[in-house]
């Protein structure tokens with residue numbers, strides 16, 4: 001049924017398209033847009049009161065300039081599918097901003113009616129809109145609706161269908177862009193009409209406008225149809241640009257945007273909006289915002305809130321974390337007692353229990369952290385954080401929306417770069433998006449967190465929360481500097497304007513907090529139980545095989561034999577515990593243990609992993625990493641959690657006395673090969689080196705080329721290596 005009427009729903013994100021679509025079609029689409037979720041169009045049917053048509057829900061967009069995937073999808077849909085009419089959903093409580101998109105639809109010329117949605121919200125905020133007056137001024141039908149309750153939607157459909165019948169041809173609105181540009185628009189339109197350039201698909205005025213705006217996508221469509229004509233238009237636009245630059249010092253696209261806003265202002269000012277409540281009387285949310293997002297107090301409060309979050313997490317999770325660690329050591333002792341010696345026992349204790357235990361031991365910490373984040377998110381404070389950070393982000397060539405991607409990746413603590421990379425889809429400028437996407441892995445994700453917590457706990461235990469807070473700030477600083485570096489080199493380009501919505505403050509519900517915390521924690525546990533278990537076992541095997549040859553083992557065996565030959569039976573009795581041990585007996589016992597330790601170390605060095613780690617020492621001495629650390633860092637590329645489990649395994653393979661089994665933090669703290677400077681160097685490296693395997697795969701997918709994946713691995717690793725070397729070389733000379 002190709003001649004059936006198709007109606008497309010279009011509007012800004014969160015204007016209520018999906019809600020309206022559901023109300024009209026009776027289907028249950030997912031309401032509420034997560035960044036990047038609705039890039040596709042959805043279809044349904046409407047039939048009521050003898051009227052019927054096809055309905056299409058387009059992705060939410062702010063503009064028709066193709067900054068983002070969503071905008072391209074929406075624009076291509078309109079041009080290629082030619083819906084009979086579009087319903088432009090406008091959030092009445094945010095009229096001016098929403099009309100910016102409407103204005104562009106009008107310039108494009110598609111038949112359109114406006115659904116003035118959320119009039120209930122607007123009314124509550126003391127805003128009343130004279131829809132008849134608005135309709136007169138812009139020359140299109142305007143229907144007030146409440147999509148959530150269905151109020152006014154039948155009238156909307158009647159108006160839309162009638163409008164489609166009366167207007168089948170596209171008629172671009174003529175908005176004035178100032179004297180110079182208006183004249184240029186006329187000239188360009190004439191040229192376009194004369195050459196019949198793209199006029200099948202687009203009104204000549206629209207093509208002229210897009211060439212003036214230097215719209216990449218439209219230009220490449222033009223090039224593919226008629227290169228010569230396209231070049232002539234570009235040349236003409238260059239002339240106009242130069243002229244504008246000289247006379248008013250501005251670019252055509254900026255002037256066009258200014259005049260659009262001017263056009264909207266002039267409409268809205270003409271008695272369209274009535275405020276029933278004195279605008280000075282603020283709502284609770286606005287009043288809170290006056291303080292919390294205040295230019296000076298806001299950032300200070302933000303820092304205090306975040307510091308508070310760290311204190312809360314580390315203070316309250318310390319005890320449960322200790323319980324978890326105790327449980328896993330106990331498990332190790334149990335396994336040691338009941339499982340017969342051999343490779344299986346070694347795998348069970350060194351590979352599984354110590355590996356997974358190291359990761360799961362941090363579950364309470366992660367849970368507290370996630371709870372804190374959920375609290376900030378559900379109250380609406382997180383959006384304010386993004387709002388305040390926007391000012392800073394501009395300086396570094398990023399965008400306000402980058403903040404959310406950073407936070408999702410672990411910018412506050414405990415996140416994941418994978419959804420973070422995906423969240424960059426909301427960024428409209430491809431260059432800002434790439435710069436964000438490549439730097440989000442610098443954040444301290446939930447997998448790096450335990451590594452940092454372990455090392456901070458072992459070497460900077462006096463004030464864990466404060467150190468973790470400092471490392472978070474460092475992550476942001478480095479990410480921003482790296483972004484700036486990218487934006488002035490490989491990703492040069494202008495920045496895009498930013499509009500941000502601040503949801504009202506809410507009291508979080510207990511259920512909501514619980515679900516959010518649990519979802520994230522469960523994700524962490526699941527990963528430990530599957531991916532990390534697998535990698536742990538693999539690494540254990542790499543650290544165990546090939547086994548030390550018989551001849552080498554014999555050397556140690558001989559040493560032990562020699563020692564015990566010297567020992568009198570009396571000493572053995574002491575060792576067995578029948579009499580009080582003498583000084584000599586204790587010294588001998590220590591010597592025996594030392595031989596065992598030396599054998600374990602020789603075996604580890606002989607293994608595949610040991611050889612790789614040792615070979616890497618040739619350059620890793622610069623940042624001060626020994627071969628054991630190298631093994632762990634290599635494993636960390638598979639998943640950052642593996643760093644802990646690998647350290648756990650390699651130190652427990654070397655640790656021969658399971659009775660004296662202590663937590664990994666204590667082992668490292670007592671190891672003469674480790675000190676605070678080395679710990680710091682490792683922390684820095686872990687924070688900034690290559691993103692984990694899954695993140696790289698995601699970067700390749702989102703950036704559209706494997707080259708960016710390779711870039712990300714090499715750039716980050718090189719960056720981290722330099723930084724760690726600096727820290728280690730300077731630090732070890734100073735302390």
Ligand code: GDP
Nearest residue numbers: 013014015016017018019031032118146147148
């Ligand atoms: P979309 O991004 O345009 O698809 O917007 P959604 O349909 O996902 O709606 C965003 C949010 O606004 C949801 O929480 C809806 O429940 C809410 N919403 C939509 N329409 C109305 C309305 O008319 N009144 C009120 N109060 N809320 C609405």
Ligand code: MG
Nearest residue numbers: 017018033038
């Ligand atoms: Mg939607």
